[in-house]
Amino acid sequence: MIKVTDLTKIYKTHIKQKNPFKDVFLRKYKDIVALDKISFEIGENESVGFIGPNGAGKTTTLKIISGILYPTSGFVSVEGFTPFEKKPQFLKQIAFVMGQRNQLIWDLPATDTFELQKEIYEISQQDYKKNVGELTEILNCADLITKPVKTLSLGERMKMELIAGLLHRPKIVFFDEPTIGLDIFSQETIRTFIKQFQEEFKATVILTSHYLEDVKRLSKRLIIINKGHIIYDGTLKKIIEQYSVEKRVTITLEKPANETELRAIDIPISYTFPKVVYKIKRSVLPEKIKAITQNLPFSDLSVEDETIEDIIKTFFKKNK
């Protein structure tokens, strides 16, 4: 479905010189390699998360696959189309929802933008009504679509963006930081919606996000990009198994403990009575739990996996 081979993207940026005259008349340029010969394939109905630090090349990859940008070299094929040729048959099969961009008409209700989408994507009146009805129902926002966009909150606008973007039932959907800037409740709503949309309409979902919770919830496969190179391409489960070397142990103490007692178990990462938190290596976890139960009076004890953020941090440390 999506095939990318040796994809390279080089941006030209000008080098600031100390002499402003030279900056204007004798400008020098340097090449910034945003993507360096990356290759991967994505199959039908897959959900793939692209992660990496700022400037790693995630969004550039998505923009080339969707046809916004021209590649410098390499081969890209999406559903048999060359994206940058921007053929209408290709564009009708994709959608790009960006958390930091909007396509809604600011002064008018979202229904006007939907009507525009209907004409742009040549959706029949019957399908249009059905799709708007279904999407507003999933997002629980039927009352919002007739209000001027400028009066909506960020989370509400994002719901409208999702409807506008997905109204034509695309086969491939690119989400670029769809939950950025949203409160935790809105983030949850958007994640649930994306998950439901993908399952219900069998769409291929390609996602980038700095919130690893998005990736954890929505993507089975993970592609990690750093400095224009793919440094990991595999399942999320595998990376957790491989790089989640510690567990987070939280204890609720019955009475205050002194530093010696706490350090006898391990060095705690935080202690504010009654809560003490340890990060304990998986290999020594049983004996440490035993030591806790024998030496510390507690009313509650919980053992959790490391957060996905911690795992990815460990991954980056080990793959520098």
Place this chain on the structure above:
Amino acid sequence: MLKRIQKNLRLFFLYSRFTLKTTLQARAGIVLFLAGKLFRFLFLLMFIFLLFGKTKVIQGYSLNQALIFYLTFNVIDSLTQILFREVYRFRPLVMSGSFDMVLLKPMHPFTKILFGGIDYIDILFVIPYFCLVIVFFLKTIPFPYSFFTIFSSVSIYLLFILNSLVLACAFHITVLALGIITTEVDHTIMIYRDLIGLGRFPMEIYKEPIRSFFTFAIPVGVMMSFPTKALFGLLTGPFIWYAWGISLSGLVFSLILWNYALHKYQSWGG
């Protein structure tokens, strides 16, 4: 092909409808905008009358003919404002990266970024301008009027107006392309407006080589003076070919530049 044209026309009307809806929300803005335009028009009209208060003829043109030059300038300027208003809003679209959303749509991007913001307020002016052109034109030709003379003159006049719009279209596409390459739109548009402003009056008021420069190098004369001269029967066949040659070459050049710009587009703000 026909289907694609029909689709883009439907979208053009839809964008126009939404622009009108948006415009009507700022009623005070409409009043101020209308007042400003009217004041500028009347001020320059008064200036022409003042000039002709001292003399009967300027560079071979009578008062009525000078008024037709001025009104024709206003017709062409208003038509370009009506059609290409969206170009003025292109820079923020590029700077914010929202232009990405236009490129992702299965339609020609010009439907949105070139023709997507019809300025309805200017329509209010074009019709009276055009009627006044006809009124003053009738004053310049001998009575009783010959239907054939009026028909042929007005037809060729409209053909040249169309040619001016093709030239204006080429210029606005060039501005869009430069907007992508350099992120600069506002100043290029201002330069364009200053240059075409020179066409308010007949080109003959400028001395050589300035006159030739504004006729041949920068086609302000072709755009603003040729239609009026054609109406007066002062242009011969080769000038028609020359005018269309210039505008179509300009259009081809602008489209080549546009395609080049799309290759250079970096999608800022990502």
